[in-house]
Amino acid sequence: MKPQLSRSEGHRAALPIHSVSRLTNLSVDTIRAWEKRYGAVRPARAPGGQRLFSPDDIARLVLLKAAVEAGTSISHLATLGDVELQHVVHAEQRAGESDDAAIAKLLKRTRAMDARGLGHDLCTVALQRSAVEFADDVIAPVMAEITRACSNADELATQHLLICETLRFVSVTLFAKYEQPAATAAMLFLTLPGERHAIPPLLAALVASELGYQGIFAGTEISPRQTVALARSLHAVGIGLFAGAENPDAPRLAGEISAALPSVPLFAGGAGLQKYRAFSTTQSLRDFADVLRRGVKPTAGSSAVATA
Numbered sequence: 001m002k003p004q005l006s007r008s009e010g011h012r013a014a015l016p017i018h019s020v021s022r023l024t025n026l027s028v029d030t031i032r033a034w035e036k037r038y039g040a041v042r043p044a045r046a047p048g049g050q051r052l053f054s055p056d057d058i059a060r061l062v063l064l065k066a067a068v069e070a071g072t073s074i075s076h077l078a079t080l081g082d083v084e085l086q087h088v089v090h091a092e093q094r095a096g097e098s099d100d101a102a103i104a105k106l107l108k109r110t111r112a113m114d115a116r117g118l119g120h121d122l123c124t125v126a127l128q129r130s131a132v133e134f135a136d137d138v139i140a141p142v143m144a145e146i147t148r149a150c151s152n153a154d155e156l157a158t159q160h161l162l163i164c165e166t167l168r169f170v171s172v173t174l175f176a177k178y179e180q181p182a183a184t185a186a187m188l189f190l191t192l193p194g195e196r197h198a199i200p201p202l203l204a205a206l207v208a209s210e211l212g213y214q215g216i217f218a219g220t221e222i223s224p225r226q227t228v229a230l231a232r233s234l235h236a237v238g239i240g241l242f243a244g245a246e247n248p249d250a251p252r253l254a255g256e257i258s259a260a261l262p263s264v265p266l267f268a269g270g271a272g273l274q275k276y277r278a279f280s281t282t283q284s285l286r287d288f289a290d291v292l293r294r295g296v297k298p299t300a301g302s303s304a305v306a307t308a
Contacts, residue, residue, distance in 0.1 A: 243272030
């Protein structure tokens with residue numbers, strides 16, 4: 001599979017209003033009214049006059065919707081800068097919706113196969129929390145409950161795919177939230193061949209971006225050769241790998257990457273790599289974040305750290 005980079009840089013492509021309506025769960029008429037009447041957002045225009053919304057515009061619309069639903073008038077909110085608006089929504093979140101309530105809402109959307117509502121709720125929850133809180137306190141429990149409650153493999157696969165694809169869709173906005181300068185050190189996150197589970201490396205890339213790196217989600221089933229070439233081209237200071245227990249080739253594939261890039265730390269996650277002695281393990285993205293806060297320096301023979 002050819003790597004498909006997902007990061008803040010390179011994901012500034014603008015979306016038309018109908019796509020934004022689907023993502024934010026706001027009607028086209030509401031978005032137009034908030035722009036024309038209140039100046040709440042100022043999208044760019046295509047040569048033909050079509051509105052084009054950037055990831056920052058989308059993030060602002062999601063925050064505006066959350067604050068309006070909590071009882072603040074759009075006329076007041078429209079005058080606030082992005083930072084002030086985030087403070088308003090964060091304050092409302094602390095006083096209102098708990099993680100348990102957010103999880104219950106996401107589970108309801110998933111079980112109803114409500115992709116539009118799920119996209120809006122995922123985006124809102126992510127913008128109200130840090131990347132680590134979003135990953136460990138919301139997404140991880142949602143995935144665990146889906147795994148527990150699904151009655152058969154087909155149902156589990158369908159609900160998992162819905163969350164995965166919706167999360168990838170809203171990741172444009174999430175990466176924009178943590179955008180770093182182009183010169184910032186890059187970290188690469190992916191799954192090895194035989195593993196299509198995209199959520200862990202995508203969330204790890206978001207955490208890395210929030211902590212000051214260029215967190216890059218390269219995609220799923222990326223070969224060692226492609227990984228090495230991509231890491232070299234990006235001058236990556238770390239590589240995050242993920243492989244489930246059903247992937248017996250994971251240790252060998254990870255070993256090929258380690259041998260080709262001995263000075264680049266590997267961050268490995270999933271049961272498929274936890275028994276490989278070249279890797280130590282951590283149990284959550286909070287632990288992974290602690291490792292990043294201590295600083296990642298590419299040194300010869302560096303040990304790898306695994307993320308759950």
